Amino acid sequence: MFGYLAAASLCAAAVLIMRLGPGLLATLPGLVSLFGDECGQPGGRLLGKEELTLRHGGPGSPGLYLAVLGRVFDVQKGVKHYGPGGPYSFFAGRDASRAYVTGDFTEKGLVDDVSELSPVQMLHLNNWLSFYQKNYEYVGKLIGRYYDENGNPTKALEDALTLIDIGLKLKEQRIDENKQFPPCNVESSSGSSRVWCSKHSGGIHRDWVGVPRRMYLAGSDGYRCVCVRASGPPSDQPDSAQHSDSGDLDNPTLKEYEDCNPHFDWCLLKV
Structure with missing residues (x-):
């Protein structure tokens, strides 16, 4: 964050120099390369x-731009997608960050306010920004919710970045969790669904198969099907000499599927 704020301060200095005299930036040795595309003119300007x-790509428009979390991009080369009549034309000429996650493409939903999004949703939005x-x-920064008139990040942007950071940590946590409790294979047909485990179910390659169990999510009534080691010590005590030789079956977040043999590596469910 310190580096981010420092870069923003440099940009603010560049903007001040440009206001004092546009030719001054070019005459000061090293400043153009120092500020770079983030705040040099025209690559990092404030809009x-x-x-x-005005940059909606239609007749008389000076360009085709869009913004995500206050960062503006020139999407002219994607005119068939973002230009008039394109499937994503509603993103042009605005910052509609919220809609990238919610899928609400009405005027009410095409807004830049992401304050009510969850960390996981913000991580999805960050993927769009990376795209x-x-x-x-990259064109520059949009003055408003995420950048002030000097190009400095606002509290709203800092809050958004905090949620993205939380989302990244949750993703890492889920990766670790999937290694311990890989997702089941699932196959559905009319009136029934089959879940089963294998040595590569859930895309997690391992030397054990496991048995299917329902794993309940903290603070929720929902659950997901996971494959659970049924022998050896529990994963959180791999070196334990005293254990029930039931692997992770005693984990309190797990429940057996009803009407299924708890020792089988598959279970047929009624839909």
């Missing part, structure tokens, strides 16, 4: 909402 709105950074030209 107002009105200016962004634009990789595939489209």
Whole structure:
């Protein structure tokens, strides 16, 4: 965060220099390369909402831009997607960060306020931001919710970045959890569904098969099917000499499937 704020301060200095005299930036040795695309002109300029709105890609429009979390991108090379009549034209000329996650493409949903999104949803939005950074030209920052008039990050942006960080940690936690409790294979047909375990179910390759169990999520009535080691010490005590030789079956978040043999590596469920 310190580096991020420091970069923002440099950008603010560049903006001040540009206001004092546009030619001054070019005459000061090293400043152009120091500020780079983040805040040099025109690659890292500041845009107002009105200016962004004009760049919808239609007749008379000076360009085709969109913004995600206040970062503006030139999406002209994707005109068939974002231009007039394109399937994602509603993103053009605005910051509609919330809609990338919610799928609400009405005027009410095409907004930049992401304060009510969860960390996992914010992680999904961050994936979209990475997509634009990789595939489209970065233009600059949108003055408003996420950047002030000097290009400095606002409290709203800091809050959004905090949620993304939490989302990344939850993702890492889920990866570790999947190693201990890999997802089951699932196959559905009319009136029934079969879940079963194998040495590669859930994409987790291992030297054991396991048995299917319902794993309940903390603070929720929902559950997911996971494969559980049925022998040896529990995963959180791998070196224990005193254990019930039932693997992770005693984990309190697990429950057996009704009407299924608890020792089988498969279970047929009625839908």
